[in-house]
Amino acid sequence: MAAIRVPTEEMAKHVVNQWFQELQDRGIHPLPSMSLREVTENVVASLLDSLTRPDWKDAARLNLRVLRFLADQLNLPLEQSLEIFLRLRRHIVRALSLLLESASEAYERIETIWDEGVLSLTVHRQTATQTALELAHRKYQALFEQASDAFLLIRLDEIGTIVEANPAATNLTGYSPEELLGMSALKLAPVEELEKFRDALQELRQKGHVRRPSIGVRRKDGMMVIVDLSATLLFLDGDTYALCIARDVTEQRRMQQRLESVVTHRTKELAQALERERYRASQMAVLAQIAAEALEAVSEDSVYQAAANALKEHLGLYNVALFTYDKDRHELILKACRGAYEEVWSPIYRQSADVGLLGLAVRTGEPVLVNDVTRHPDYFQATPAESATRSELVVPVKLHGEVIGALDLQSEQVDAFDEQDLQMAQAVADQVAHALEAIQNFNHVRILQELNEQIVENLPYAVALLDDKGNLVIANEQFCQGICRRPREEVIGRHWKEIVPDELQKSLLANHFPSLDEAISAAVHHRQDFFLPEVPYGDVWLDIRVISIRGAQQHRVMIHIRDASLRVRRIYQLETLMAIAQAMESTYEINRLLHAILTAATAGPGLGFNRAILFLIDKTEKVLKTAMAVGPLTAEEAYATWARLAAERKTLWDFLREYPGDEAVRQAPLMQYVQDLVIPLNEENLLSLCLSRHEPIRVANPVNEPRLPEKLRALLGDAEAICVPLVAQEEWLGVIVADNAFSRHPITEESERLLRLFASSASVALRNAQLISELKESLEREQKMREQLIHSERLAAIGELAAKVAHDLRSPLVTIGGYARQLQRNPSDPERVRRNIQIIVDEVERLERQLRDLLDFAAPKKPRLKKVNLSELVSRLAEIHRPSMEAAGVHLMVDFPSEPLFVMVDEIQMERVLLNLWRNAVEAMPEGGTLSVRLWREGDFVKISIRDTGVGIIPDELPNIFKPFYTTKSTGSGLGLAICKKIVDEHGGQIEVESTVGKGTTFTITLPTTTM
Template sequence: MLEKPLWLTIFKRFGLLIMKTAETYELQRDVVDNIHRIIATSLDIKDTYANIAAELRKVIDFDRVSISLVGEKKDTAITYVISTTYNGQVLREGEPYPLKKSILERTIATGRPVIIEDTENKEFSTDAVLLQEGIRSRLSVPLRVKGNVIGSINLGSKRPNNFFAEHVHLLEQISPQLALAIENTILFRNIRKSEERLRWERDKLQYVVDALDIGICLMDRELNITWANKKISEIWNLHESAVGMACPVIFHCDDIICPARKAFERGEGRFHDIKVLTKDGRRRYIENVAIPIRDHDGDVKRVLLLSIDITDREKRIHQLSLLTQLGDALQYTLQLDKVFQLVLTCVTAGHALGFNRALLFLVNKEQDAICGKMAVGPSDPDEARRAWQEVSKYQTLEGLLKHVVEIGPLDSRLDIKTKLIAFSTSDEKETVVRCMREKIPLTIKDAHNDPRVTAEFRNALGLKEFVCVPLMVKSEVTGVIVADNLYTGEPITEEHAHILSMFAKSAALAIDNAETYKELEDKIRQLTETREKLLRSERLAAIGEMAAYVAHEIRNPLTTIGGFARSIERLGANNEKISTSSKIIVQEVQRLEKILNSIRDFSKPEEPQKTKTQINKLMEDTLELTEGYLKEIGITVYKELGYDLPEVLVDPGQMKQVFLNLVKNAAESMPKGGTLNVRTCVENGSIKIDFADTGEGIPTEVTEKIFMPFFTTKSYGTGVGLALSQKIVDDHEGKLSVFSETGRGSIFSIRLPLGNDERGRKRG
């Protein structure tokens, strides 16, 4: 059998390939035609997507087909999966995801198709997600409408390198019509949403018209009512429908002020407020608003008139205006006591909330108690009359409150009584504690019979009817305001309690700010004192080291000089001139040795060995030691030693040294004699010790330097006594200070802290 020629084999294979290509092309053309027909005839977009996917499978091998669209927020995208050959999608359908670094972002930016040969390269943010589903290669073709890319049609395959240019060409043939169909679907959906929203708005408007607490009616050009809701009749106390009635008859307006007539004449909205007295004598405020309604030609044929009862609104405006004014007034000062006084004055002033009396209680967390802090108000009817006469001098609330900031402490009987009241925060039978714990206002109508009021609280303040409101900062109760009308007897209504509660919010913040400010002031003062002590300690340490070195270097030759001087004194006993000179040398050497000893004491201070000590006993010992010396130079000592002073932790030896230094310093300031007053007492949680002399006094420029080491204004001494005294007091966590007037004398004050137990005992 003869072998076929090679060219014939090649020709046959090429022919088969041509036929195959032709068949493929024919199939692709049929698929494109079918897809165009599907898009043109299908009414449901989901069916359209499904049928398109089925047609595409005839010519393209893929495992996933989807549509991606730009989200409502332009920085997001949404993908709708049309079909997959597998289960378990990782990328959730319909959920927005970031457009940035996605394949859709590239498609939009370039306007060209994108082929991903292998998702393992993770070129785009969604590659890693689809890789979890097993997708290895991707194809994305843009969907354009009027030149703008609105999204893309995407194919995915579990095989890498699965998509080629022919697939791009096929998708580009169907993408324009598909994009238009999607755009139309979106428009249709938006129109349907708009219609649904309009229907909802219409139904809602009808509901509002039926339920709204506003009178509504329509008027013709003759000012006759052609339509009205029921509320019009309720507001204007009509016993029948308002339809057919004339505007002036119902709304009590004349031609000049009638808002409906003005709306017809000027073609613009008008309003007018009317005050109406009800049958029971109450005043009501009605606002009439007239709105012109134009026809197609722009002529005003009807007017819509709204009648609104604004009585409550007017009250709220007045209240809010008042509360704003009161809130501003609380900013006049940050001094805590003044803020207390301003708060309570706002509660009691006739220009403001107008209660007769107001009491402030604040929570003390350390003591688990709520304690009376201040009260404003008269203690009896006569005092009430005098107080109201005084307040009447001020025409405005601002003037009154500025006066309050300037005056001194109250110290009224009511204020003193209030400050003596304190309740445990666990004592729920007390009204103020209950108010604090429940965090709600409490109005007590009959204090005598109400079980929530104890006899102790009622009798202490003479309460009959009163209101308690909590002071709250960040949901935490910090105190309570109690207010009443004891002298006028005016009933306390819910409105009174409500506006007082609203004011309490501003008051609580003002008090909290003042307390915070005071804490900051205290901390800044403490930091300043600590810094000064540290700087002083550093200076003292440096000077002490230098002084110790100098003293050491001087002591050796000084000892030699002293020894030779004493030898010369003995040898020259028969020579008066030599004896006198040698005695002078010996005396000066002894004086220098004393100076060196004081420098040694200063340069090597010992740590205090503290023990419980009676300060008065220590003072008596000190004065006993100096009694003879003081009498000799004509100084009289007066003692005012506090009774039953608690013991304090000090080093007795060091503290006695301080007392001796201060007594000696006082004596040196009175060379011609005088008086030394020594006082001890407990003051503000510390022992206070004063040394007051009637000496020459200290100039201001000297006072600032008086505690500096080696500073002295005397022709003798080393100037370390006061510096050493201050160092010792500092080591005891105390404070040594001086107050002086030139020519009148000086007061040196020591403050030594008491322990917490001793402070509590003295308060008790």
């Protein structure tokens, strides 16, 4: 099948092309539709293919029906359609003969399917056509009978016989259907309209169609109606007919006439309105011109002049003038004038605001309209030339409610101005005020812009402004030359990547900063600011800020670059000084401190001097003595030391932590050289002068300085040296002498400033060390004295305690002795023996209790903590002691929550605290009362409240109740509450008391909870 498919499609295309060419040769032009041709080619190809198959009869019938349907789409009459379909058949037979290689077989197969298919399709088509004709006839009849327009079918014979008329025609003409049928159509034509009807008939015969609007038709009653007539020429059964359709437009014509009358009247009104609108347009033109020229105005005078010119040009006024109001002088000053008084009023014309219509408008702040100035009492004629004025309109010019001027319009005619003129003048005055404000604002903005440009240009740091595409809009000289190293003309307008050096961008990345590209992109797209501090760039350090500037309509990015080198150096210096200060503060040993001070002065990471000598004041002898020296004595020693340190790469902290020991310091060559130096404290000495002035002294050439000791001059030589005083709180401590004898580095102002700051810290540290040394000595003396005092106080306390114990023990012992002797004297009285023995037992128990309290207070046991539910403990103790309390007339009430309240306590000690407080409460209620015990949780604590209704404690005694041996009871030891407080304190808790005399006392214990 694949081998036959290609030639079949080519043959089908050839068949269709030949068939369409024949159609065109016969004058049949199918619609130019490529889809019809393509579909026909596909169907013919499918038909040829099916006719070559074994089941060609069944396979070809469907394709033939489709092909016949496509032929019908040409919309030709049946006979012509069959003819052209037969022509297509001949072309198909030729193509099939080539495919079957047999003309007879091809003809037979086509003949077999063609007649059957075409006949079937033709019968179907005739049936469908007949059905369509019947349906069309019914539709025509319905349209003809029910149409609202009159339908008349007229045979075009000598009289124009009416052969058909619909109901609407009878209504239009007033004739019945019987009267109309057979009647001459000329009877319906009025005499005056006959010529129009003849013209219409002639045009109908020529063109086949005619239309005559608004033509008269005579009714049966003689009245004439106006109709819109249209007629179409028809040929039926050999005769010629005219189908006429008439629409009654009589009422429409009457309405049209009335409308024309209204239109004529309205046209006059519109003409008058047009004239008014022309004047209004002139007023609008004035406003538009003023607005346009105000936009271009650069000064206030140009605004006044533009307003005067526009009013004069468009409105043709007699005179136009604008004034400003001088509030201080209460005068109106002429700013612009156009018209009759242009030559009369000089440019410096002034008028008092107290006279004239101008003054009235300015004083009241309201417009003044006078259409006959000769009758107005406030009218003021400044010059004789103004006598021609008859009408005047004055409008104050206001800005933010304040009068700043006036607009004056004058006319030589009476009643020249109306309300519209007033509104127009008010609008002009408002425009002038807004334009003046805009110019003031513009000038203010221009001044600010110039000021901003000057500020940006004179800023001590680099500033550049980028647009949202990264192009430079503004850049000051610092940015162009200092950062980009280019002239300004090569920077402005270019993209930042083209002019910012790569060195700066690489430095950002090398120091783990965001790239400049990332920062600018984030500022543009995400409105995010960036601060990139202390970026190294060449031999300087830069602070770079990328700032997003948010505008109402446009977005900008500012690059702000400041030289941070000085700050970086200062920070490094301060950090160095801070490290030195911390190192010095970390030791209070004098020798270690002195070594740290001199090491900081000479170490490379520190102040970096070659060597330093520290002299301290001997207050007894009033001299300066060498305390310590650090550094090399000779150049060879210096070079060897520097080489060793370069290999070790020590930090400042490494230097400061090292201390070789007192002996090693004393044996150093430099220290050996200067250790015997003693310098008197007098003004002739340079070091004494340095101390008295409290400021460093630089010595340019020490060897030639006579105020230095000879040995020190020889040591320092000709290298520059510096002396720095050590002074703390106005107290002289000593002097540091430093130099750069071997490196020959100059001692700069910066070095001197650092050394001064260093000396301040060193002085404080040295003074602190001296004070601590003195304090240690004082503390040692004080410790000895304290031990002696404690020993004395202990002996006194023992005596007092012995007296107290003896007093407390004496009473029960006396009682026991008395009753024991009674027993000895009367042992035979059983009742007396029992009573005396009970008293002796009670006194022994009291004595034991007092001794136990005394022992517990003197040697307390460490609490053995465990997790205890305080609610259960209180509940258990309440059940045990409730009967004894009730026997004493005390009602016990216990309140605690349902959930457990766990605390870490020594259960036995806490039991003792509770029972002691309960016992005291019962004793405080000799006549009975209520004891309330309440437990609750409060945050991370559990609280116990013990409240009685007893006699209370007087306020003066409350501060003392927890003190040992303090009691208000005759038989108390004074240790019960003291022991309670001690136990609670050892549990990390707190005990508080509140009391009111006559009402009772409340003790509150607070203990920490546990989550164990």
